[in-house]
Amino acid sequence: MTAAIVWFRNDLRLHDNPALDAALSSGQPVIPVFIRPPHDTQKWSPGAASRWWLHHSLTSLAAELNRRQSRLIIRTGSPHDVLHQLLAETDADSIYWNRRYEPDGIATDTTIKRQLHSDGYTVESFSGNLLFEPWTVETKQGKPYQVFTPFWKACQSRSVADPIELDDMEFPAPRNWPLSETIDSLKLLPRITWDAGFYDRWRPGRQGAMQALATFLETTIAGYHERRDFPAITGTSSLSPHLHFGEIGLCEIWHAVHERHKTPATLTQGEITFLAELGWREFAHHVLYHFPQISEKPLREKFLKFPWVNDAERFRAWKAGRTGYPIVDAGMRELWTTGWMHNRVRMIVGSFLTKHLLISWQQGARWFWETLVDADLANNTLGWQWISGCGPDAAPYFRIFNPVTQGEKFDPEGEYVKRWIPELRSLPTKWIHHPWNAPQEVLAASDVSLGESYPLPIVDHREARARALAAFAEVKG
Ligand SMILES: Cc1cc2nc3c(=O)[nH]c(=O)nc-3n(C[C@H](O)[C@H](O)[C@H](O)COP(=O)(O)OP(=O)(O)OC[C@H]3O[C@@H](n4cnc5c(N)ncnc54)[C@H](O)[C@@H]3O)c2cc1C
Known part of the structure; x- marks a missing residue:
């Protein structure tokens, strides 16, 4: 009997999975497959935090499949080559997957579908994401x-659509299972122990x-x-x-x-x-x-001429959570420690990077791509284009968040700042969002030494605001 390959991508679940459901409904044995393309062949290959998540999510999916007497076949290589190899090695004559919508994914899937069709295989794709x-x-x-x-x-x-129910059944297995690489062999986990905080915060799968x-x-x-x-x-x-x-x-x-x-x-x-x-x-x-170009280019084309600044030192300070603005630094440290940042704070740090520092949204988006466990090309692109004023339905560029008032409004007791910036923990709430205004004796009593234990602001808010508005004036109209 012929078998059906189900190609899992960003749909690592058995329930409410239209492609899997269709394969099972065909009555054929099912071969679940995950393919990891070589890192350097993709423009948006998953970043380090996403790879951590992927490792654990694949482990969870593989365990679920084992409980149903099935297996997750893991392979590394170009999806086109791997699928052809699997078709040659097994009795499969059909492939099922759920559609993806990022430009590179669409291009890959379209080419593979065309070739497999012309080779006489059945290829079916579904809406599942x-x-x-x-x-x-x-x-x-x-x-x-x-x-x-x-x-x-x-x-x-x-x-x-109603979610698709899945019975508690075993999955029909093929006569012979193809060989699989191990999840560990994909080397998705970081080589440095930077992920300790991820384990406390998340349960992938x-x-x-x-x-x-x-x-x-x-x-x-x-x-x-x-x-x-x-x-x-x-x-x-x-x-x-x-x-x-x-x-x-x-x-x-x-x-x-x-x-x-x-x-x-x-x-x-x-x-x-x-x-x-x-x-x-x-x-x-x-x-x-x-608008597939927008992961690289602003949707509003006038922003192509925006005078972004190349400032490696300030970019480093932003990434490390050492800008001297506590709400910005707390967000960047939450990101580094947990692989996630609260949405309000993503907006504050995004505004700070693109407006106070005039560093391009693309640089910010790349850092998020590397460090977020939820890094998602569509959401990340929209978030960055929105906050920098150059995307669809974007906040106007001239609306520049004041990191002090944003902090006071959304973290009124300074709890969030104190959680992520231990060096400010003893500072009274009154000064927590602008420690540089605190009297010297208060700083001393709180064990804060500005410029040493915690940085002074790397830019002055008023000056930065004026500079951003002047830069915006160059592309306005
Ligand atoms: C600069 C910037 C970058 C961002 N990058 C990403 C990213 O890479 N991946 C990502 O998933 N989200 C991104 N977001 C959107 C948002 O910050 C996160 O989705 C949200 O913080 C996730 O937390 P949650 O699941 O608790 O959200 P909830 O508030 O519980 O929202 C539920 C779900 O809705 C979706 N969602 C919520 N807000 C947004 C939004 N503004 N845009 C699109 N989807 C949204 C998410 O899937 C989220 O899980 C970004 C926002 C900004 C401002």
């Missing part, structure tokens, strides 16, 4: 949306994803609309890496929220706000699909 396919949501003029609110309104008038969703629905979603902007508290879902790696399906989350009510009209404000954030994810992916 978004609520709606990007080409199905468009304006009345048949154009892609570039503004979030009408986009989300259009999405909400459509219905989201399906069980971790379901646990995060359950906890969020039980304890957090009710106050989400009011608490989501405060980085010191658990006000958000922490689902982003689980979503990026597809350990949980969007439709599963969507329906889990709706099932709490009899009708959509009775959704609470927290739930409505949360679903709209999933809407931003959707928007980001649709925009990247329609």
Whole structure:
């Protein structure tokens, strides 16, 4: 009997997985496969933090498959070559996968599909990573949306597919299993012990994803609309890496929220706000699909001429969380330690980099790409273009966050700053967001020596603001 290959990518789950469901429904033995392309063949090969997540997520998926008497076949190489080898080595004559929407992924999949079809194989792809396919949501003029609110309104008038149930069954196995590399042999874990904090914060894999969703629905979603902007508290879902790696399906989350009510009209404000954030994810992916150049170039072309500054020293200070602005530094250190940063703080550090330091959003996006466990080409690109004013539905460039007032507003007790910047822990709350204004005796009593134990600001807010506005004036119009 012929077999079916299921090619897993950023959909590392067995439940609500349309490609897997179709392969199982075909009645054929199923060969689950994960392919790791050589690192240097991809422009956006996963960064170090994402590789850490991937290692553990693959381990979890492989264990789940083992429980169903199946196996995850791991191979390194160009997907095209590996799939051909597997077709030659096994009885498989068909390949199933869930579609991806990043430019390189689309190009690879299109080429492979064309070649396999012409070689006589069956190749089927499915929608498993978004609520709606990007080409199905468009304006009345048949154009892609570039503004979030009408986009989300259009999405909400459509219905989201029911999640696909999976029985507790064993998966039919092929007569012979092809050889597999081990997950360890992919060498995804960091060589330096930088990931210790990741283990405390995260539980990659399906069980971790379901646990995060359950906890969020039980304890957090009710106050989400009011608490989501405060980085010191658990006000958000922490689902982003689980979503990026597809350990949980969007439709599963969507329906889990709706099932709490009899009708959509009775959704609470927290739930409505949360679903709209999933809407931003959707928007980001649709925009990247329609404007594939934006991971490298600004959507608003006038920003091509923006006079970005090449300042290696200040960029280093930003990355290390040593800018002298506590809310910025706390965010950058949270990122380094846990592989994640709160959304409000991502906006503050992004604004600081692109406006106070005039360092390009592309440099910031690359650092996030390397250090975020949820690094996602669509969301990261949208986030950076939005905060630097050059993307779709972006905040205007001239709206420049003041890191002191942002800190005072969103971390009023300084708890977040104190958590991530131990050298400021004893400083009274009054000065926590602007230690340089504190009287010398207060600093001394708090064991803070500015310029030594904690840096002085690397730029003056007012001067930086004026410089940013002058730079913006060069491209305005
Ligand atoms: C400069 C910048 C870079 C960013 N880079 C990424 C990234 O690489 N990967 C990533 O997943 N998110 C990114 N975001 C968006 C957002 O910060 C994270 O999705 C969010 O902080 C994840 O935490 P959570 O799961 O607790 O979010 P929740 O508030 O619980 O939101 C639920 C889900 O909605 C989606 N979501 C929420 N906010 C956004 C948003 N603004 N844009 C797109 N999707 C959103 C995410 O999938 C998130 O998991 C970025 C934002 C900025 C400003």
